[in-house]
Each structure stands twice: as structure tokens, then as C-alpha cells.
Amino acid sequence: MKIEIATVLENKLIASNIWKMKMTAPGIAEQYKGAGQFIQILVQSSWDNPLRRPMSIAAVDDDQIVIIYKVFGRMTQILTEQEAGQELDILGPLGNTFKWGDNEYTPVLVGGGVGLAPILNMYGECTSAGQDAVLVIGARTGAEHFIDHEPQNNVFLATDDGTVGIAGTVIPAIAISLKNTGKPEILACGPEPMLKAVQEFAAAHEIPAQLSVESYMGCGIGICQGCVVERVNGNVSEHSYHEKYSLVCIDGPVYQSAEVIIG
Amino acid sequence: MADLRIKIGSVDFNNPIFVASGTYGYGTEVSELADIKDLGAIVTKSITRYPREGNPPPRIVETPSGMLNSIGLANIGVEAYIKEMIPLYEELATPIIMNIAGSTMAEYCEILELVESVSSNIIGYEINISCPNVKAGGMEFGVDCDLTEQLTAQLRNCTERLLIMKLSPNVTDITSIGVAAEQGGADALSAINTLVGMSIDTESQKSNIHYGYGGLSGPAIKPIGLACVHKVYQAVNIPLIGIGGIISGRDVLEYVLAGAVAVQVGTANYRDPGIGNSIIIELDTLLDKNNMISIPDLVGIVQLGS
Numbered sequence: 001m002k003i004e005i006a007t008v009l010e011n012k013l014i015a016s017n018i019w020k021m022k023m024t025a026p027g028i029a030e031q032y033k034g035a036g037q038f039i040q041i042l043v044q045s046s047w048d049n050p051l052r053r054p055m056s057i058a059a060v061d062d063d064q065i066v067i068i069y070k071v072f073g074r075m076t077q078i079l080t081e082q083e084a085g086q087e088l089d090i091l092g093p094l095g096n097t098f099k100w101g102d103n104e105y106t107p108v109l110v111g112g113g114v115g116l117a118p119i120l121n122m123y124g125e126c127t128s129a130g131q132d133a134v135l136v137i138g139a140r141t142g143a144e145h146f147i148d149h150e151p152q153n154n155v156f157l158a159t160d161d162g163t164v165g166i167a168g169t170v171i172p173a174i175a176i177s178l179k180n181t182g183k184p185e186i187l188a189c190g191p192e193p194m195l196k197a198v199q200e201f202a203a204a205h206e207i208p209a210q211l212s213v214e215s216y217m218g219c220g221i222g223i224c225q226g227c228v229v230e231r232v233n234g235n236v237s238e239h240s241y242h243e244k245y246s247l248v249c250i251d252g253p254v255y256q257s258a259e260v261i262i263g
Numbered sequence: 264m265a266d267l268r269i270k271i272g273s274v275d276f277n278n279p280i281f282v283a284s285g286t287y288g289y290g291t292e293v294s295e296l297a298d299i300k301d302l303g304a305i306v307t308k309s310i311t312r313y314p315r316e317g318n319p320p321p322r323i324v325e326t327p328s329g330m331l332n333s334i335g336l337a338n339i340g341v342e343a344y345i346k347e348m349i350p351l352y353e354e355l356a357t358p359i360i361m362n363i364a365g366s367t368m369a370e371y372c373e374i375l376e377l378v379e380s381v382s383s384n385i386i387g388y389e390i391n392i393s394c395p396n397v398k399a400g401g402m403e404f405g406v407d408c409d410l411t412e413q414l415t416a417q418l419r420n421c422t423e424r425l426l427i428m429k430l431s432p433n434v435t436d437i438t439s440i441g442v443a444a445e446q447g448g449a450d451a452l453s454a455i456n457t458l459v460g461m462s463i464d465t466e467s468q469k470s471n472i473h474y475g476y477g478g479l480s481g482p483a484i485k486p487i488g489l490a491c492v493h494k495v496y497q498a499v500n501i502p503l504i505g506i507g508g509i510i511s512g513r514d515v516l517e518y519v520l521a522g523a524v525a526v527q528v529g530t531a532n533y534r535d536p537g538i539g540n541s542i543i544i545e546l547d548t549l550l551d552k553n554n555m556i557s558i559p560d561l562v563g564i565v566q567l568g569s
Contacts, residue, residue, distance in 0.1 A: 001295055003535065042534065047482045047510055050534055051325045091296075218323045218330065219533040221296070223288045225308075225334045226323035234316075241314035241339050 001221065002027050006088045009064065011080065016143035017071050018116070019080055025090060026063035032093045035121035036212055036254040039065065039092030040220040043075045052091060053079075054217045054249075056189070058117035059124055065092075068117040094220050095253050098122050098187050098210055100131075105185035105208070107131065108177060110170050110198055112138035115189030118212050122187055134177045134184070138170035138194060151176075171197050178207075185209065186257070196262045209257035215248040222250040230261040265550035266557040267543070269303075269524050271502045272425050272450035274386055276358060276525065278303040279558055280515065280543050283506055283529035284362035284389060284429070285309065285334065287536070289348045291355065297537035300356040306527060307348075309364035309391045312374050314340035324462050324471035329481030329508070330530060331460050333472045336364055341374045349383045359384070360427065364391040368404075368414050375421045387425025390418060393433070393456035405431040405456075408443040415447025427504065430454040432484075432491055441495040453504035453527065454495055455488045481530040482508040489521045496522025496563045510538065512545025522563035 006025035014020045028039065040052035053075050059066040071077055082088060098118070100107050107126055111119030116137065126133035134154045139145050142164030149157040149165035157165030158173035166173040170190075178184055188198045189212035202209035218224035227248040234244030246252065246260070267278035281304040287293060290305045299305065317337025324331050339347065344361075352359050361378065365371035375388065392405035392414065404410045415428055428444035430437055432455040441452050457478025462471040488507025496503055505523030509515060510531045518526045531538045555561055 003296060003537070048328055049325060050328065050330060050481050050530055052534060216321055216323055218332075219536075221293065221536070223286065223292060223536070224323060224332070224533050225285075225317060225337045226332060228317070228320045228322060230319070236316075239313035239340065240316055241337060241343075242316075244316045245320075245337070 001031065001092060001094060003089065003091045004028050006065070006090050008082050008084055008086045008088055010084055011082050013080075014068070015146035016141070018068065018144060018146065019071065020058070020066065020068050021079070021082065022064055022066050023088060023090075024063055025065045025092075028090065028092045029060050029063045029065055032057065032060045032065075034097035035118050035125050036097040037093040037095050038220075038253065039067070039090045040094060040217070041079070042089040043078050045089075049075060051218060052220065054094075054220055056115070056117035056121070056212070057093065058121050068120065070114045070116075072114070091220060094249060096251070098212070098254050100126075100185070100187065105183050106134065106181050108134040108136065108174065108181060108184045108186045110136045110138075110174060110186055110188035110190070112170055112190035112194045114191065114214065115194070115212065118189045119187070134181055136170050136173045136177055138173065138190065154180075169197060170194060171201055174198070174201060188212070192263050199257045199262055202257050210254050211257050211260065211262070212253045213248055213255060213260060213262065215253070217249055220249045222247050229255070232259055232261055265547050265555060267547060267550075269558050271427075271504070271524060272387075274358070274425050276303045277301075278543050278546075279519070279525035280539050280546070281306055281360070281504065281525055281527045282532055282539055283527035284391065285332075286529045286532040289344070289351075290357070290359055291348075291351050293532075293536040298540050301543060302357050302539050303525060304358040304360050304386065306360045306389050307362050308338055309336050309362045310338055310341050310344050310374065311336055311364050312341055312370050314338065314343065319473045321471060321473055322477075324477070326460065326462055326479065326481075327483060329479055329483035331462055331472055331477030331479055332457070333474055333477035341377050345378060345381055349378075349381065349385070352384050358386040360387045360389050360425070361385050362389045362391055362429070368417055371414060372417055372421055375418055379422055385424065387427060387450070388418070388422065389427040389429050389453055390414070391429050391456070393429055393431030402431065402433075405440065406434050408439050411440050412443040412447040415444045415449050419448035425450050427451045427453050429456055430491070430495070431456045432458050432487055437491050438494050438498045441499050445499045445501050449501060451502045451504060452495060452499065453506055454491045455484070455507050458484055458487065480507070482510055484508050485514060485517075489517055492518060492523050493521040493563075493565065509542070512542050512547075512549045515542060515546050516549055516561070519558060519561045520563070520565040524558060524562050
């Protein structure tokens with residue numbers, strides 16, 4: 001991990017409220033291990049907002065890093081104002097990665113909202129490795145989608161309002177996508193309600209699953225101890241450390257679905 | 264080059280920039296991101312008698328120019344600390360100040376005695392009598408003069424090493440607590456710990472911190488830290504270590520002028536673990552520019568009036 005001054009190459013709106021930023025960060029790109037990892041961006045230099053913001057990596061290409069982010073607050077709004085040529089102070093690469101590569105399973109990649117980036121990254125990894133994969137992306141409405149609904153190519157879109165793809169949450173879309181999938185393993189990232197639904201679905205259908213969880217984050221490097229997630233069967237004996245609560249920034253953000261309690 | 268060296272009790276430090284408890288782990292974790300050898304000292308996160316999981320999430324939230332935390336003293340406990348961390352300090356050039364938290368007087372003493380019973384290059388202890396986030400965090404000591412004096416005296420009997428009592432701003436009169444710690448035999452005082460605060464999500468109508476309240480830190484609390492240091496400085500004769508919202512060399516100088524001989528950088532480490540290194544350089548440049556030769560000459564010389 002390192003702190004690096006990245007140069008923005010491109011920052012553009014790709015769907016309603018969803019932006020894609022490409023930047024040069026050779027040091028971090030060199031240390032990058034795979035989909036699931038994230039960076040901590042110092043969005044602005046003022047101390048009005050002292051903390052960095054965690055952003056999942058959507059792709060790494062040579063010395064370039066791509067993020068895809070949804071605008072939902074003042075900091076992400078400020079991020080949209082970054083122009084090509086401007087510099088951005090980033091820390092990374094942080095966290096662990098999705099684990100895959102076992103040919104026995106077909107990755108079913110499920111993303112929604114702020115959790116699109118690592119899922120698209122994972123899809124890219126599968127594609128370039130010649131691994132068949134299923135992609136399921138959820139959104140509230142069709143305007144938030146920036147890829148096409150192509151069930152024939154195993155790309156399934158879902159919208160809450162039914163304007164594009166399969167109507168409803170990602171769950172019915174996952175169910176449909178599984179019809180032609182051999183032995184699936186779900187890899188998911190998205191808002192908490194989505195992850196919880198995916199977790200329940202995977203458990204009910206006895207499908208192995210990995211979840212990349214979201215957490216409010218302070219430092220991103222294990223120092224502040226702020227970003228914990230509760231472990232299932234965590235040792236809650238009177239005296240323990242790091243058994244009941246796991247640090248999302250260094251133990252995660254990717255966990256086996258059965259390992260953590262969502263929400 | 265200004266002379267940044269300072270002395271607290273009988274201990275010499277290369278410079279007055281320390282990093283605050285809870286913002287630098289056990290001391291060695293961030294060596295990839297900072298030149299930790301150049302820091303004046305590292306204060307470890309609070310160590311308790313037994314391991315602690317800490318509080319349920321959410322534990323932190325950003326607030327205007329600051330943040331709230333309610334970590335709940337998550338730590339490995341003193342026995343693992345002795346086994347796993349103390350040996351690492353042999354390789355470290357930076358002075359380590361171990362921070363200790365307890366729930367009873369006996370517990371504080373037991374922790375200190377356990378550490379004193381092994382060989383270590385820990386340079387001193389900072390005693391957390393002011394954690395606002397857990398019942399076991401010693402807060403009952405930090406708000407009571409008699410208990411502060413008794414605890415300090417008992418710990419004084421257990422160690423020859425530097426003994427620093429960390430004061431809470433969540434009291435009616437921080438000065439009287441500082442005086443009590445001095446009477447108990449403390450070598451120095453550090454001030455301030457975090458202030459109790461709250462933040463609410465208006466959409467969900469939920470507190471942004473699991474247990475409702477958290478400790479406020481960051482630039483937002485700097486004026487409070489300065490006032491506390493200035494008040495205590497006038498009442499005690501032992502050195503003060505200023506804490507609260509330090510992000511620059513100028514902030515350090517403010518604390519020194521208010522009465523601190525050293526400072527601890529806290530929340531800013533979460534943004535940049537190497538910020539202590541930058542602050543050392545800034546302070547040096549600032550002193551040179553103003554023809555200020557050494558820190559001790561500047562301590563507490565702030566002028567009041569017009």
C-alpha cells in the first residue's frame with residue numbers, strides 16, 4: 001500500500017448519477033492484486049471533511065486505475081468536478097480480493113448501486129481469463145444502467161421499476177440466470193439490503209457465495225478500528241479481540257457469505 | 264535549523280511531535296506509509312488487562328472538521344501485548360509510550376506491574392482516565408480529583424518510568440484534575456481526550472454511532488484543547504502535552520505558546536499516517552522564520568490583552 005498523487009485522465013457520467021473516473025497511479029497499479037480491492041481517495045484538500053473516501057477499483061490497466069462511483073453525498077458530488085489533468089491524492093491498494101479460479105464453479109457476479117465497481121472488475125477478470133461468468137446488475141430504474149440486458153450472453157439487468165430487464169430486485173434476476181448455469185458461485189457487492197437478500201438466497205439454495213461488504217471507514221489500513229462487521233459464530237466469550245468483530249478494511253472487504261452478519 | 268529537542272521528566276525527545284493513542288495502532292503497523300523513526304514518540308492504543316472486542320458498529324462518523332468515534336477500547340490485552348508487541352519495539356528507534364486503560368485501580372496497577380515485570384524499551388506510560396466510550400474506560404477516575412490523585416500515586420509506586428496522566432475535557436474543571444494528578448506524582452499531563460458528541464441521520468432517524476455518543480476529535484476541537492492546555496498550564500508545574508485537532512506546524516506552535524512542551528497528532532493520522540513527519544518539517548521552518556531558537560523558550564508565553 002502507498003499514498004500516491006494520481007493524475008485524472010477522464011471523469012464522465014456514464015448513467016444517471018453514475019460516474020466513471022480513470023486515473024494514472026503507477027505505484028498503486030503495480031501493487032494491485034485483484035477485484036475487490038479498493039482505494040481511499042482524499043476528495044478535497046480542505047479539513048472540513050478530514051477523512052478519505054473508500055472507492056472500489058473497477059479496473060486496472062497498466063498504470064491506470066478506474067473507479068465507477070454513484071453520487072450520493074457532497075464528497076461524491078465534488079469528485080464529479082475533477083477534470084482531466086487534475087491531481088488526486090489516493091491511498092491503496094487496500095483490502096482483499098474475491099477468490100475464484102476453481103473451474104468447478106461458474107461465477108455469478110451480482111452488483112448494484114455503489115457496489116458495481118468490483119463486480120464489473122470481476123467480470124473483466126473472468127472475460128480476459130476465458131472463464132464463463134454470469135453478470136446480474138440491479139438498479140432502481142433503467143436510466144441507471146449503462147450496459148445492455150443480454151440474457152443470451154448471460155448479462156441480466158434488473159430494475160425496481162421494471163423499465164429495463166427483469167422487474168424487481170436482483171433476486172428474481174439471479175433465479176432466472178441460474179437456470180442455464182451449471183454449478184454457480186455467487187460473488188456480490190452492493191447496498192446492505194441487496195447483500196442481505198443475496199445472502200439469504202444463497203443460504204436457502206445452498207449456493208456458495210462471497211460478499212464484498214460496505215462499511216463506514218476511517219483510515220482504511222486497520223488503525224482506527226472503525227469499520228467492523230460482525231462475524232457469524234464470533235467468539236463472544238468475556239475476553240476476546242478480533243473474533244466477534246472483523247475489520248472490513250484489512251480482513252475484507254470480501255467475506256464468505258456464511259461468515260458475516262449483514263445489517 | 265531550530266532546536267526541536269525537548270525534555271519531559273528525565274526523558275529527552277528529539278522533537279515534540281508525538282502521535283496520539285488510538286491513531287497509530289501499537290506503533291509498527293504504518294511503517295510502510297511514514298518515517299516513524301523521525302517521530303518524537305508514539306503513544307500506543309489503550310491496552311487493557313484482558314482483550315476487548317470493542318463496541319458494535321457503527322463506530323465512527325465524520326462530522327464538520329472532525330469525527331466521532333466509539334471504538335470501545337478494542338485491543339489485544341496486556342498479556343498478548345507483552346508477548347507480541349514489546350519484542351517488536353527492540354527494532355524501533357522511536358520512543359514508545361504505552362497507553363493503559365482500566366476499570367479499577369487494581370486493574371490499572373496490575374497492567375503496569377505486568378509490563379514492568381518484563382524487559383522492554385517502553386519509555387513511559389500514558390494513563391487513560393478519560394475514555395468516554397466504555398464503562399471500563401476509567402472515566403470515573405478522570406472526573407474525580409481524589410480518585411485521580413490516588414490512582415496516580417499508586418501507579419507512581421509501580422514505576423520509575425515516565426508517568427503521564429491523560430485528562431478529559433468532559434469535566435467541570437479540568438485544572439483541578441490536573442493538579443490532583445500532579446499531587447499524585449505524575450511526571451506530565453496530556454490534554455485533551457475526545458469530547459462527548461452525537462450525530463444523527465435525519466432520514467433513518469438513527470444515531471450515527473451505535474451507542475448514541477462518541478468522542479469528538481479533529482480540527483473542530485483545537486480551540487477547546489488550546490484553552491484546556493492554557494488553563495492547566497497556569498495551575499501546575501509539570502510539563503503538558505497538547506492534543507486536539509493538530510494538522511500543521513502552526514497548530515503545534517499554538518499549543519506550545521498556550522503551555523504545552525510537546526503535542527500529539529491524532530485524527531490527522533487517519534488521513535495521512537505520515538503527517539507527523541510533515542508537521543516536524545513545518546514546525547522547524549516556522550521557528551526558523553520567526554527566529555525562535557528552541558521550544559522550551561516558547562512554552563506558555565502567549566500574551567493576553569490587546
